[in-house]
Amino acid sequence: MLRDVFLQISDIPEWLFEDCYAHVGDSAETIALLLRHSPLEAQEKRDRPLHEWMEKVIPQVKTVQSEAELRDLVVSWWASLEDTEVFVLNKVLTGAFRVGVSEKLLVKALSAEYNLPESVLAHRLMGDFEPTVNFYRQLIQTDSEELAPSQPYPFFLASPLDEDRFQEENPTQWQAEWKWDGIRAQIIKRADEVFIWSRGEDLITQQFPELVEGFQSLSNGHVLDGEILCWEGNRPMNFNALQKRLGRKSVTKKLLAENPVHFIAYDLLEHHHQDIREKPLLERRNLLAELLTSFPASLTTVSAPLSFASFTDLQELRERSRQQGAEGLVIKAKDSPYLVGRKRGYWWKYKVNPMSLDAVLIYAQAGTGKRANLFTDYTFALWQNGELVSFAKAYSGLDNDEINELDKWIRRHTIEKFGPVRSVEPIQVFEIGFEGIAESKRHKSGISVRFPRILRWRKDKPVEEADTLQTAFELLTASL
């Protein structure tokens, strides 16, 4: 929308704007830079305090009656601000204003400043965030106040398994569970209402009406941690099924029937209004099992604990993950508390090795933000009857030196440019790793892969020796 406003008042042609955007990788910044060429009617520069902008000025966009009014409003703001101020305003307007600080660092800083435990702060920061004085006061107050009923707990996450360290452990003190590739979620029942939160701290209650209905009978003051999966018979459906359930405003009956969900419960965090995260895992699991006995198995099951006597056992278990439709194992210390974030030594994840194919780089596109004007978005292809068919896009897996080297190579070996995309000479081969493979009608190759990323740059491999689409279909068949 900002882009349209800009194009209306500027004599910069649209194609040139697009070329600039491809170079800058941020539309808010592109507009701020280009506005220097579009002399706007000088406005009186008013030094408004920040809170006035946030509380009074910017919210006007919600009350305008027409597009023309909106345009005039935005243009009048641009005219009254300096370049860098225009950039910040545009970031706020596009909803992309963020400062790259990790939540963990923020929690640490607040904890150091206000002398509050990190876990308390992390908990208070969960859920909806309001940029108000009141919210901040509540965040840093010393005595705990009643939290909103919808407030989730911070998730505890497993770290990648440190094999050497783990081999010194006594296996009897540990249990394994299948690691599912669904949506990690907390189901909260408080104040007669069911709330569902994803790990990304999105409230996703509306998207899963059958879970809301199913857990309505849970008594107040309970919080479950688990995984939402599309489920059929005794195994999860392909992740594409779950994708269909996400990001929709209304969930149709058809969608519900074709992609039914199931909740696999991992843990119990709150029991009869008591925060029980400090209790050992086994105790929490017993309470969980007891709590869920009265619920139908089609709705929810408790994640089955798998025991193992040795590390070799564990490795064998892991090899069976794909057969189960799981992506590996999570190994938990039986006496572990439910902590905050990723604390090593209590919970480990032990994923199966990704599937992989050697594919050929055929297209490249510049990234955005920090990777603006650097070719970092790649499309890879496989051979089929002497032709290359694109099969996956990948953005990650190369280190900075490799990215720079490949960027230079792409610039020198461009065949054609289609807007921001370049086709390149089919020479470079990369080993592409992925977590799953499925049939797809939307893809030219007929397959789609999950979490594709670059495992290695195969400089040693001639392009003729890259894999074929046939090999990909063999992987697909083997994974069913």
Add this chain to the structure above:
Amino acid sequence: MSLITVRQEGLYCEQGGFYIDPWRSVDCALITHAHSDHARSGANQYVATHVSEGILRKRLGDEIKLQGVEYGEKLKLGNTWVSFHSAGHVLGSAQIRVECGDEVWVVSGDYKRGADPTCAPFEVIPCDVFITEATFGLPIYEWETGEATCRQIYEWWQSDLERPSLLFCYSFGKAQRILGELCKFSDRPVYVHGAVHVLTEIYRQVGVKMLETICTTEMPRSHKYIGDLVLAPPSAHRSTWMKRFVQPQTAFASGWMAVRGARRRRGYERGFVLSDHADWSGLVNTILQTGAKTVYVTHGQSEVLSRYLCETYGLDALPLKTLFEGEGDI
């Protein structure tokens, strides 16, 4: 037949029997300026401006066969008249004007329109065909004056006198321009990396006024550089050379610093937008001022700029594929 064509060896003028800034070994090479993507070794004979001679010999070797010319001096080469005219890019940089019959071509080399106390200003040369660079050929690139940017650099340096201030910039051209501009604000000596030092001495020999400099190799390893400004090439960033500076504040001066993503990617604390290439307005205005009806565009954004010139001004503009790199986006 065009007066100047692109051959494997570089831009070639058959009527004159010479190449301009060739990238392979040729007999006769006319050199616009001494940056490494324009001045390469291997030619039997070079022609360049007198002022650039010191740097060319430093870079290509003392033994090269080099004919120096004055700005504006006319040479008869084959069937052509050739002259060198100031390009305002770096010390000794030139555009090359080639006249044959009633046709005039100008090869811009690299150029800028902003004032620079360390080199002669750009001169507009009317021509029929103009071969222009387009390193920063996007309208997002608009420069402030060098003086305004160097004032920001000075303020940044002064803002923290408790630690060293490391400013990274290209060692030929940019470093000297900064040293020249800073004379307006300071008289404190500036420390320079060895690569900057060598070129700065050549600038001094031809009488360019700059702040006094001390090469870091002359200082004891334990020297603290508290409150000092130090200039170094970007290749020294995060090198072992840099380890001698304790908790320095770092910055990079380059045209690419106009874009936030480019600043963040490189990991410098500050970016100063300072370039020895023309910005968008500089390119477009220069092309219009030459009166050229045909424009060939090289370097960087050649396709964007040529399309814009065609559509907006009805010029006959085309991208020209060369091996010039402009200000490398490193």
